[in-house]
Structures are given as structure tokens and as C-alpha cells.
Amino acid sequence: MEGYGVFLGLLGSAVSVGFLSVLFALVWVLRYREGLGWDGAAAKFNWHPVLILTGFVFVQGIAIIVYRLPWTWKCSKFLMKLIHAGLNMIALILAIISLVAVFDFHNAKKIRNMYSLHSWIGLTAVILYAVQLVLGFAVFLLPFAPPSLRATIMPIHVYSGLLIFGTVIATALMGITEKLIFALGPTGYSSSPEEALFVNTLGLLILVFGAIVLWMATRPHWKRPAEQNSKLLQRNGRTLDGNEEGSAMTDYSNADKLDVECSGEAAARKRNAKLDEAGQRSTM
Template sequence: MFLPVSLFLKSVSLGFLSVVFVCLWSGIWRGGFAWDGSFLQFNWHPVLMVTSLVVLYGNAIVLYRVPLHWSRWSCKVCHAGLLFLALVLSMLGLCAAFDFHHANNIPHLYSLHSWTGISTVALFSLQVEIALWFGGFCVFLMPCAPLTFRARMKPLHVWTGVTIFIMSLITSISGINEKLLLTLNGRNGSHAQPYSALPAEALFANSLGIVLIIFGLVVLSILSRHKWKKPGFDDETDRPLLIDTR
């Protein structure tokens, strides 16, 4: 049984809405974008991190349940491609933040948001570049790999993927809150209404946080339904990763 098309479209729409919201927040209320060490450079950070570690990553981990008649190989390549693109964009997002801090003599990694964020990217990098990226090529992309070895690797791959996604959501929500507290309470050169007065920017950014939470719940709901797993392939050259006896 495939994932219902309506739920898939809801997931895609919420992801797209999240990207639109964070772009509008950075572009309208925070002044736009640049790469010159100013506050405008920092505006790339939330855009790139939400796009990569939440939206692209969320779509990558539900790809095998999407109601598209792709071959197993096509799903594998698209899954790996989305993860690689997410990794590249997340690295650019980190560069935007660290370079901005360095240019303005702001300490690095002092907040809980920064701790969870750097941990998330580090775990993601470990998964993609070292442990499971190499393992994914040798174990999942190569059809000759023993099924018993695949069966041992897949639970770790799935658990790590879900963990990174949840950590990404936590980091994004805490980052939105931290940015609002800093910008609306007289820091970062802001003279706007305080956060407690719930000005338009705070209302919009809080709404972004709610959209991200709903998107995350939809993705986790899709992952929790085993009946939406794609059925196995009969062709031995395009066989499934596991022999699922359920």
C-alpha cells in the first residue's frame, strides 16, 4: 500500500511553505541578503539551514514511501542526491553564521541552539560522508551486497536519519526563538517593539515555527506507518534492501 497522495502533497506543501516563510522573514523583516560579514550575511543562515536540514532532509527520508512509480535504483539515487544537497547547503549555512560572528567579534557556540545545531550537522556529516555514506554505497547501492549485511545496517541507517531530522527541528525552533529574543529586545541594532508585545515580525516568525512543527509531524507520521513501505521488486537486479516478512 502506497502513501496516500493527499498526505504526500501536504508534506510537500508544508515544506515549500516553510522555505517561503523563512525567506520572507529574512528578506522583509531582516533586510535581505549579502555576503559581507554584516547582519545581512547572517540572514542566509536560517534560510539555508531550514531548507537543508529540515525540508530537503525530511523529503529525503520519506522518499521510499512516495507514490511515484520509480525504480528502486532511481529512488536510491534521488535519496542520496537530496541528502548530499542538504549537506552542502547546511555547510554554507554554518559558514554564513561563523563568518558573521568572526567579522563582528561575537563568540562562537555559546548558546544551546548553537550546541544542538553543530551536533546535528556533525552527526549528519558523519552519516553521509564517513559511516553511512560509504556504507550506503557499498551496502545499498551495490546489488551484490549480502542481504544479511544490509539487514544489519538498515536499522542503524533509519534510526540515525530520524534522529537527525528531530534534532534539526529542535535546532530550528530554538534558533527562531533566539533570533527573535536578540533582535526584538534591543540587541543587534534593533529598535523594534519588544518580543513580549508580539509585533508583526514575532507573529510571522512564530508562525514559521508552527509550520515547521506541523511539517515534522507529517514526516514522522509517514515514517511510522509500515503499511506505506514500497513493495519489493521481483527483478533480482533491482531487488529490495531487505526481505520483509511482515
């Protein structure tokens, strides 16, 4: 892999910052808010930011870059698809539970639902994410879709996944700001109390995590090699190190040429055998 050290540094940073974001969310609701509960009170609402940051931000981010991990390149593509789909399913389940928590809290407190831009974009992101997951499962995991359809859908699938992830990051930032303003009031928030500074730091962590994941996911030299290259390298007992992706293509081309040459020699031997047989018959 080109830039292997940089990749490992960014991967470690992404995991660390993502985990720290989840930890900050827990500290926020446990120290500054009413904690966690499932009784319809404010503690139930607090599951919303915690689960969104855990699933819809952190787990979804890991699901996006899981294909980039070079030590998984020897694994079958189907196995990696299952891992990718499983992580996305976990993210969706946590997002749905978080929506149940916030809707139940609003209904219990007689608060109107779906009135803010945060709620509009957030619910849209969840719906699009569910559609993305279902279509991805049907096209890329089930064996019924023809290769031409998969090739057509793949760029759309990748783009929409990154778009949804970026939308989730923006929605999370809007959400924590909205919660702070409601909890502290405009005057209290503008005075920069300890809670406001803590949650603003959380927002910066979310932004940094999203930026790292998007950068790693859009670098072409960190893309998983084509399946045929991986299989060829496994047969040769080699790993994709340094710039071997390009050499793998050369090796594969040479293998194709060798197959052609061998098949040509076999055909020539078959023709010579027929001529010898015909000559023996004419002699007899």
C-alpha cells in the first residue's frame, strides 16, 4: 500500500477521535444533563445523542473505511461485504432506537415533532440510509443481480454513502447546538458556561472524525485491489505491499499471455498428432 504509515496514522486517529466523541456524549448526558433512562422523561431523550453518535456517526464511519484496511485484502470480497453490511445494520438499528427515544419524549411532554431543520434532515438521512442498505443488500450481496447492474450501481452506491455520512455529520452538529440552546437558553449559551464549552469541543471532535473518514475513503491509492489481483497474489504467496498493485496487474497480464501460449502449444500438438495418425494410416 502506498503511504502505509500515513494510512495507519489516520486510521488510529479516526478510531481514537470517534471513540472520544462517544465518550464525550456519555459524559455530557451523565454529568450535565439528567443521565440515561427509558421512562419518557428527559433521561430518555438523552439516548438520542448517545446512540446517534455511537451508531450513525462512529459505526457508520468505520463501515465506510473497512474496505480500505490492507490486512483484509486477502479476505474474500463476499466476507468484507458481510462485515460492511453488518456494521451498517448496527448503525441503522441504533439510529432507529434513538428516533424512538426522541419521539416518545416529545409525545410525553406534549412537544411538537418534526418542526426544526435538524429533525427534517435527520429523518431524511435515516430513511435514505435504510434505502441504501436495502438496495446494497439486494444488488451486491444477493446473487441475482447481473454484473452489468452492479457496475452501474456501484458509483451511485459509493457517492450516496459518502453523501449520507456527510449529512449525518452536519445534522449531528446542528442537533447538539439546538439542544444546548434549549437547555441553557440563548443568554446562558452566549455566556459560554462549562457545559457549552464541553459540547462545542464534542462538535469539533465529530467534525474531525468525519473529515478523516472522508479523506481515507476518497484516496484512490488506498482502494482495495480488484478481486482478480488479490487472488493472483495469494496464489503467488505475495502480499500487496508498496506499489505491488501495479505489478499485480502486470503479473495477471503475463499469466493471461502464458495461458494463451500454452493453449496454442496444446493445439499445435493436437494437430501434429492428427497428421501423424493420418500418415500412419496412409502407409498401412
